[in-house]
Amino acid sequence: MSIVEVGECSAASSSQPQSWAKLVSVDPRYPDIDISSDEMVVCSNTLPSSTDKHEWCKITKGSNQSSAMLQNKSSNAILVDGEVVQGEETVIVNFGSEIISGPAREGYLIYKFEIIPIREASQNRLQNYLQVSIDLEHVKCSICLNVWYDAVTVAPCLHNFCNGCFSEWLRRSQERGVSVVCPQCRGVVHFVGRNHFLRNIVENVLQADSSLKRGNDEIAQLDSYTSIRTNLIIRYGKKRRRPNLTFAGEESGNTGHPCPQCRTDYGGFLCSLNTVHLQCHTCRRLMPYRSGINVPQYCVGCEKAFCGPYWHSLGVTMIDNNPVCNSDSLKPVNERPISRIPHITHGMVHYEQEVTERCIRQMGRSLQDVISDWIGKFNRHEIDLTLLDLNHPETINATSNLCDICYDKLVSFLLYWFRITLPNRHLPRDAAKRADCWYGYACRTQHHNENHARKLNHVCRPTRGL
Ligand SMILES: [Zn+2]
Ligand SMILES: [Zn+2]
Ligand SMILES: [Zn+2]
Ligand SMILES: [Zn+2]
Ligand SMILES: [Zn+2]
Numbered sequence: 001m002s003i004v005e006v007g008e009c010s011a012a013s014s015s016q017p018q019s020w021a022k023l024v025s026v027d028p029r030y031p032d033i034d035i036s037s038d039e040m041v042v043c044s045n046t047l048p049s050s051t052d053k054h055e056w057c058k059i060t061k062g063s064n065q066s067s068a069m070l071q072n073k074s075s076n077a078i079l080v081d082g083e084v085v086q087g088e089e090t091v092i093v094n095f096g097s098e099i100i101s102g103p104a105r106e107g108y109l110i111y112k113f114e115i116i117p118i119r120e121a122s123q124n125r126l127q128n129y130l131q132v133s134i135d136l137e138h139v140k141c142s143i144c145l146n147v148w149y150d151a152v153t154v155a156p157c158l159h160n161f162c163n164g165c166f167s168e169w170l171r172r173s174q175e176r177g178v179s180v181v182c183p184q185c186r187g188v189v190h191f192v193g194r195n196h197f198l199r200n201i202v203e204n205v206l207q208a209d210s211s212l213k214r215g216n217d218e219i220a221q222l223d224s225y226t227s228i229r230t231n232l233i234i235r236y237g238k239k240r241r242r243p244n245l246t247f248a249g250e251e252s253g254n255t256g257h258p259c260p261q262c263r264t265d266y267g268g269f270l271c272s273l274n275t276v277h278l279q280c281h282t283c284r285r286l287m288p289y290r291s292g293i294n295v296p297q298y299c300v301g302c303e304k305a306f307c308g309p310y311w312h313s314l315g316v317t318m319i320d321n322n323p324v325c326n327s328d329s330l331k332p333v334n335e336r337p338i339s340r341i342p343h344i345t346h347g348m349v350h351y352e353q354e355v356t357e358r359c360i361r362q363m364g365r366s367l368q369d370v371i372s373d374w375i376g377k378f379n380r381h382e383i384d385l386t387l388l389d390l391n392h393p394e395t396i397n398a399t400s401n402l403c404d405i406c407y408d409k410l411v412s413f414l415l416y417w418f419r420i421t422l423p424n425r426h427l428p429r430d431a432a433k434r435a436d437c438w439y440g441y442a443c444r445t446q447h448h449n450e451n452h453a454r455k456l457n458h459v460c461r462p463t464r465g466l
């Protein structure tokens with residue numbers, strides 16, 4: 001079985017009329033009114049007590065996407081933003097305008113006017129794509145002379161190379177015990193890191209000219225050289241390291257967070273001049289980047305380094321009288337206990353989190369049990385990864401070392417799948433009877449309008465505004 005995230009945009013929009021605005025009922029017991037034509041006479045009940053529908057206003061689309069004209073079509077006066085609008089009078093309404101379907105606040109239905117930003121959004125999207133021409137020489141690696149593959153950027157000169165090409169260059173420089181210089185400009189390299197931004201550019205270039213694509217053999221070879229998975233500090237001191245140096249002086253170079261192991265032997269290891277370092281994302285302290293040790297040093301989801309597990313594996317719990325970072329911070333996914341739904345779940349909308357919590361309880365299960373189940377499905381590649389917001393999601397599995405933030409992202413992703421595949425009968429009754437919001441999980445209204453968030457289901461795919 002495989003669960004795939006599909007766009008339902010075209011199918012859904014043919015069955016629902018294209019609305020450009022709506023009247024959102026302030027009282028969730030009454031339905032919203034969709035405004036689908038550029039000029040529409042609204043016909044609905046105006047008194048909560050009656051089901052009699054009659055025409056009471058006409059709404060005409062404005063030219064500027066942010067306002068509209070409202071004309072009173074009722075035999076009564078109506079109230080717009082507190083102003084009395086008599087028969088056939090016209091006023092301008094804006095996003096958020098309050099429209100009361102009769103002459104008084106009490107007893108009549110109250111609506112908020114909302115313009116659906118769909119056309120605007122698709123227009124913006126078009127404007128965001130610029131056609132640019134690129135000199136191919138500017139997207140090529142000066143080592144292999146091909147378009148970058150898994151680009152890395154070195155600093156301070158900011159030249160770019162394939163990860164595999166530069167990894168091999170780095171390895172050879174270290175073998176020879178010489179400082180690492182940029183293969184392009186010969187400047188000393190202090191830092192190298194993956195550049196995900198360039199990946200999109202490369203993708204576009206390869207799409208435009210597929211003859212630039214590399215063969216599978218070449219890619220496999222580059223992958224086998226690749227060693228840069230997190231940001232590496234290649235050189236942080238200016239001069240040769242001397243024994244017993246305190247890093248407070250000249251040698252501290254451009255960082256105030258030197259590596260404790262450059263001056264003190266911990267666990268039988270002392271850094272050499274060529275040792276590459278990582279900087280802990282939490283405490284900013286440096287640690288040597290060690291290969292061949294069985295301890296994670298960085299998170300594969302965000303590619304940031306975390307020092308806790310490393311120092312704890314050496315039995316070091318204090319450095320310079322400061323406690324070291326948490327040893328559990330890179331615990332494998334399947335070894336982590338979970339007792340609460342992460343706050344980022346369901347787009348941070350508390351109500352949907354509560355619904356998920358109640359579902360799980362009602363099914364007689366625990367959160368841990370549900371997550372373990374879904375980690376299994378995830379591990380067997382049964383879930384589409386489109387919505388998983390981690391780097392290289394296809395390389396992540398149940399034994400991956402993730403930081404706390406990336407673990408929360410993974411759990412939220414799994415809980416989305418738990419909910420979206422759950423038969424309606426497992427939902428609590430108040431949640432089960434809700435219709436899906438057209439904007440699904442991407443809906444912005446759910447974040448500022450509690451009524452709306454409760455009234456419609458938002459753990460669903462967007463069918464609009466894509
Ligand atoms: Zn290259
Ligand atoms: Zn350079
Ligand atoms: Zn060191
Ligand atoms: Zn740390
Ligand atoms: Zn992470």
Ligand SMILES: [Zn+2]
Nearest residue numbers: 437443445446
């Ligand atoms: Zn919504």
